Amino acid sequence: MNPDLGNEKLAPEISTVFHSAATPLTADQEKIWNECIGQAICQTGRGDKTVAVIDDVANPVLSLAYGELLAQAIQSGQVSKIIHSKANGDVNQYLTAFRQAIAQNVSMIFSEMNTFGKQLGPVLNEAKAAGIPVVNGTTILPEDIAKNLGVEIYGSPCDMWTKAAPILTKHLADKGITSPTYAEFSGPAGNSYAASWQPCAERELDALGWTKVYTGYDVWTPQGQSQAVAALLASGKKPNAVVLDISPVQFLQGYIDSGSQLPLIAVSGSVDINALKDVRAAQQKGANPDVWSMSSQLVLFRLALVAGLEVTGGGSASSSRMMYPLSMVPFTDTLKTANLNVNGNAAAGSLLTPDQQNEAIKH
Numbered sequence: 001m002n003p004d005l006g007n008e009k010l011a012p013e014i015s016t017v018f019h020s021a022a023t024p025l026t027a028d029q030e031k032i033w034n035e036c037i038g039q040a041i042c043q044t045g046r047g048d049k050t051v052a053v054i055d056d057v058a059n060p061v062l063s064l065a066y067g068e069l070l071a072q073a074i075q076s077g078q079v080s081k082i083i084h085s086k087a088n089g090d091v092n093q094y095l096t097a098f099r100q101a102i103a104q105n106v107s108m109i110f111s112e113m114n115t116f117g118k119q120l121g122p123v124l125n126e127a128k129a130a131g132i133p134v135v136n137g138t139t140i141l142p143e144d145i146a147k148n149l150g151v152e153i154y155g156s157p158c159d160m161w162t163k164a165a166p167i168l169t170k171h172l173a174d175k176g177i178t179s180p181t182y183a184e185f186s187g188p189a190g191n192s193y194a195a196s197w198q199p200c201a202e203r204e205l206d207a208l209g210w211t212k213v214y215t216g217y218d219v220w221t222p223q224g225q226s227q228a229v230a231a232l233l234a235s236g237k238k239p240n241a242v243v244l245d246i247s248p249v250q251f252l253q254g255y256i257d258s259g260s261q262l263p264l265i266a267v268s269g270s271v272d273i274n275a276l277k278d279v280r281a282a283q284q285k286g287a288n289p290d291v292w293s294m295s296s297q298l299v300l301f302r303l304a305l306v307a308g309l310e311v312t313g314g315g316s317a318s319s320s321r322m323m324y325p326l327s328m329v330p331f332t333d334t335l336k337t338a339n340l341n342v343n344g345n346a347a348a349g350s351l352l353t354p355d356q357q358n359e360a361i362k363h
Contacts, residue, residue, distance in 0.1 A: 011318050013310070017302045020075045021351035029074050033356065036070055038363040040084055047078040049312060051108055051305070052101035055086045056094050056115040059220065060345035060361050061246075061270050065112065065137065065301040067352050067360030072302040078309050091116050098123040102130050108150065108308040110301075112137035117145065117192035124148035135308040138269075138297045140196040151307040151317050155300045155324035157197035157245075157268050164328035165204035168241070168266060168292065177240050180205075183214035183232055183263075185244040187224075193245060197268045201243055213237050220246050229254035238263075245269035247347075252278045252289060266328065267293040274344035279331050291331040296349020300324060 025033060036042035051073060055062045066084060073079040083101065087094035094116050101109050102123070109132060113120065117139050125148055127134045133150020138157075146152050172180050182205065186194035202212060214237045218225040229251045232242075241264040242251055248265045252275065255262045271293040279289045303322060310317040338348050346357040 011322055011324075013303060013306045013318060013322060014299070014324060016306050017072065017299055017351075020072055021299075021302065023075070024353070025071060025074065032074050033067075033070055034359065036074075036082065037067060037359055042070070042082040042084070044074055044080055044082070047076070047080040049079050049107035049309065050081040050083065050104070051079050051110065051308070052083045052097075052104070052106045053085070054094065054097045054101065054109065054111040055084075056112065057089050057220070058086050060272065061347050062112060063360050063363055064298060064347050064350055064352065064357060066363075067356055068298050068301045068350065069110065069305045071352065071356070072305045076305070076309060087116075089115065091119055095119065095123055098134075099126065102127050102132055105130070106132060107312045108132065109134045110137070110304050110308060112301075113139045113141065114193040115188065115191055117141045118195075121145050121148075131314070133308055133311045135304040137304055138300050139193050141192065142195075150311045151304075151319075152321045153300050153304050153307065153324070154321050155297055155326050157294060157326065158200035160268070160294055160326040160328060161197065161200045161204045164266070164292075164294075165201070165208055165210075167328060168264065169205075169208045169210070171290075172240060172264060179209045179211070180240040180264075181211050181213045181237075182241040182243055183216065183237065183239040184212055185216045185218050185225075185228055185242065187218065187220035187246070189217050193269070197245065201268060205243075210241075213239055218244065218246065218250075222250055225250035226254065233258055233260060240264060241266060243268065247272040247275045248291065249274045249278060252282070252291070256282060256287065262287070262289055264290045265292070267291070269294060270297055270347045270349075271331075271334075272344060273338065273340060273342055273346050273348060276331060276335055276338050276348055277340055277344060280335060280340065289331070292328050293331065293334065293348070295327045295329060296347065297326070298347055298350050302351065 085097045216228045218228040245268045307317045342354045343361045
């Protein structure tokens with residue numbers, strides 16, 4: 001799901017990730033993975049490092065992310081223990097989990113940081129003072145916070161829009177749509193992930209003659225997205241495009257069920273198998289959904305583990321900012337290689353096996 005990625009552009013840590021993902025777990029490693037995936041505290045029986053994984057919210061993408069990171073940790077042979085906690089959207093619980101990990105003197109801390117990243121300044125200072133590297137996932141943090149990360153994973157949705165905006169503009173122009181209008185959505189108002197892509201998308205699209213006509217929030221849940229698409233349809237606005245940052249299942253269903261003309265849908269984030277299934281089903285009924293998504297970010301969770309292990313104990317990575325370029329690709333291309341038999345909530349572009357994806361989604 002990343003056609004612009006060339007080996008010559010890869011940091012060595014990224015090559016390590018893809019090499020590991022291309023190598024199936026041994027029977028012994030698979031047994032450890034299955035034992036650990038549902039446990040809050042996992043003992044791998046190898047290595048000497050302890051990794052704390054702290055989720056700010058619970059959702060299928062982060063379940064898969066943990067499965068990816070767990071597989072990488074087991075294959076590394078360096079990780080003896082993984083502590084996995086979930087804050088379930090509670091910022092106080094989230095910060096407490098960081099402080100508990102610091103008190104336990106773990107080797108490194110990983111967190112996606114997409115909801116509460118802006119609140120992490122004090123605990124990142126505490127972790128740095130304790131010599132414990134913290135590594136982010138897909139969320140790009142403000143510079144004054146990111147400076148205290150052990151390694152910054154930088155798969156920038158912002159940079160992606162500099163490439164995506166001209167592609168989408170030409171695509172719509174080829175369909176006879178000039179000066180497009182768009183509606184923009186994200187999760188909870190003020191979330192850190194929206195701040196990493198929305199200003200860039202607006203800047204790049206508006207510079208090419210686009211106009212934003214609607215702003216909404218889907219709170220990153222199916223119910224929230226159903227309410228968001230209902231509100232958009234009720235508003236009377238008919239944007240040429242809808243731009244959001246989670247899988248657009250309810251947007252597709254809402255438009256199709258209402259009989260309204262489907263806009264182009266561009267996803268600045270992960271998409272799930274259900275969305276691909278909906279597009280395939282719509283195609284089979286004669287519709288032509290025009291859906292685009294960012295290249296898979298799941299590789300970044302494995303990358304965070306590899307880079308984080310390198311900087312434990314005062315070590316160093318190839319760079320303090322690990323760059324991973326992102327593209328935007330049409331669903332028509334993604335459908336050519338996607339496995340539609342896995343759990344519908346699994347994210348397209350996972351490096352896990354279908355069985356691992358199905359199991360990870362349960363936890």
